[in-house]
Amino acid sequence: MPRMNLTEPAVIAAAAELADEAGFEALSVSAVARRLEVQPASLYSHVRDRSALLSGVQRLALGELGGRVSQAVAGRAGSAALRALADAHRDYAIQRPGAWSALQYPADEHTVASPEAARIATLSIAVMRGYRIPPDDAVHAVRLVAATINGFLALDRGQAFAHRNESAHQSWLAAIAALDRALSTWPQGSGK
Amino acid sequence: MPRMNLTEPAVIAAAAELADEAGFEALSVSAVARRLEVQPASLYSHVRDRSALLSGVQRLALGELGGRVSQAVAGRAGSAALRALADAHRDYAIQRPGAWSALQYPADEHTVASPEAARIATLSIAVMRGYRIPPDDAVHAVRLVAATINGFLALDRGQAFAHRNESAHQSWLAAIAALDRALSTWPQGSGK
DNA sequence: GTAAAAACCTAAAGCCTGTAGGAGAGGGTG
DNA sequence: CACCCTCTCCTACAGGCTTTAGGTTTTTAC
Known part of the structure; x- marks a missing residue:
């Protein structure tokens, strides 16, 4: 009986692929x-247990997403960077639906504090630099962007991503434009 | 052996309470x-099966949330209505964490098309009337609002709702203010 | 009171998770 | 080559969950 010599990364990668093909559930x-x-x-x-398997998929997804965001925003600033950031998220959700779905579930504190998660946060903060946002408010702006993008993709999840719905796409474009306006008009005083 | 004479609503209510107390998982x-x-x-x-039980909880949550939103936005318009709408969502997520969590999971088409879901959509559209948004764009605006609010609450889920985190609350206020600005500056032309 | 409906039970099958202990494949060393 | 060690993978098992089928008992309606 030859051994496959599995490793943790291989197991997690197989799990992510399975989720993409058969759905996260x-x-x-x-x-x-x-x-x-x-x-x-x-x-x-x-893997220690089922929960660790799921956390592994989340971490893999964060890593992949981070890579895509990094490439997408490179060399861009302001509105263009925001759109690139948003579209990187959306494209990832479309191309890796199972792995992306894993990110919709509550993550443990290790995953939240992981280098992969930190990378995406860092990239998001960099995108905020294209807007006049007081330094103390950068974290609020990043959370707004993350919330809007992920909230939108989660709402869209009920629809079949493979069949792009024109109205949903228009809503997506409108949402990103709205985000851009909100960031462009960020209050400059510390009073909020 | 006396019968409790359970009913579907009673079973679903018990499920929602259990989710609130012990977590949706x-x-x-x-x-x-x-x-x-x-x-x-x-x-x-x-209940037909486990899935129907979950759908029942989702529907109950939508119904309760709709009632709270209805009360919160009554007699308000514009920014005040938007804040009331958002806070109704947030308060619900805090007070019924399990029932609210049910709404983060993909819903079947019956639930999506339910009167309870339609009610919330209708109320949200009403809130949009306080802003100058072209009629064709109302659906985009509503989706933006729903995405942002729910996206934010979902991101916040990792934190313990019982212990309000001051920074997270500031981010919440900043996010609603950002939404307000985005809605207030909605483009008037049909080009998008 | 009687009959019918429905709530609830037992039994069982199938699947999942995870632990414990063991077999054996693979690699390293003498 | 033989031997030893490590670790991958297996079997066995227990306990839990979901669901179906058939039956019992309680409740409801007349």
Whole structure:
């Protein structure tokens, strides 16, 4: 019986692919084991428990998303950077629906504090530099952007991403334009 | 052996309360049955399956939220109505965390098309009337508002709602103010 | 009171999660 | 090559969840 010599990253990658293909709700230790052609109990050599498997997928998603955001915003500023940031998120959700879905579930504190999550935050803060936002308010602006983008994609989740709905896309464009206006008109006084 | 004479609404209400107390992830047919002191199989007289139980909680949450939004925005317009709408959502998420969490999961088409969901949409459209938004754009504006509010609350979910974090609250206020500005500066031409 | 409806139970099957202990594949060393 | 060690993977098992089928008992309606 030759060994596949699984590793944690391989297990998590298989889980993410399974989620993309079958939906996040189909993700289980057993399903991943079947995919890898081993018995479920074998996976506990690589991931502590089911929860750790899900956290692993979240972290992988954050890492991939971070890479895409980094590329998308490179060399851009202001509105163009904001649009690029937003579209990187949207494209990721479309191309990796299962992995993206993992990010909609509550993350543990390690995942929240992970380098991958920090990277996306850093990139988002960099995009804010294209707007006149008081330094003390940068965190608020970043949260607004993250909330709007992710909130929109989550609302859109009920629709089939593969079939782009024209109205939903118009709403997306309108939402990003609205975000841009909101950031462009950020109050300059510290009073809020 | 006296019968409790359960009904579907009673089962769903018990499920929502359980979710509030123990977290949405603790919600199962078995857990609800234990709470109601019956055997799990007994609940299938009242709900078709586990999925129907979850959909029931979503629908209950939409109904309750709709009532709160209706009260909150009554007699208000423009910015005041927007803030009231947003705060109704936030207060609901704080006071009924389990029921609110149910709304973060994909809903089936019946739930999406339910009268309760339609009510919230109608109320949201009414709030948009306080801004100069071309009629064709009203749906885009409503989606923006829903996305931002829910996106923000979802991001905040990792924190313990019971312990209000001052920075998160400032971000919330900043986000609603940003929404207000975005709505107030909505483009008047049909070009987009 | 009787009959029908429905709430609730037991039993069972199938699936999932996770632990414990063991087998054996693979790699390193002498 | 033989031997030893590590670690991947397996089997076995227990406990929990979901759901169906068939039956019992309580409630409702007449």
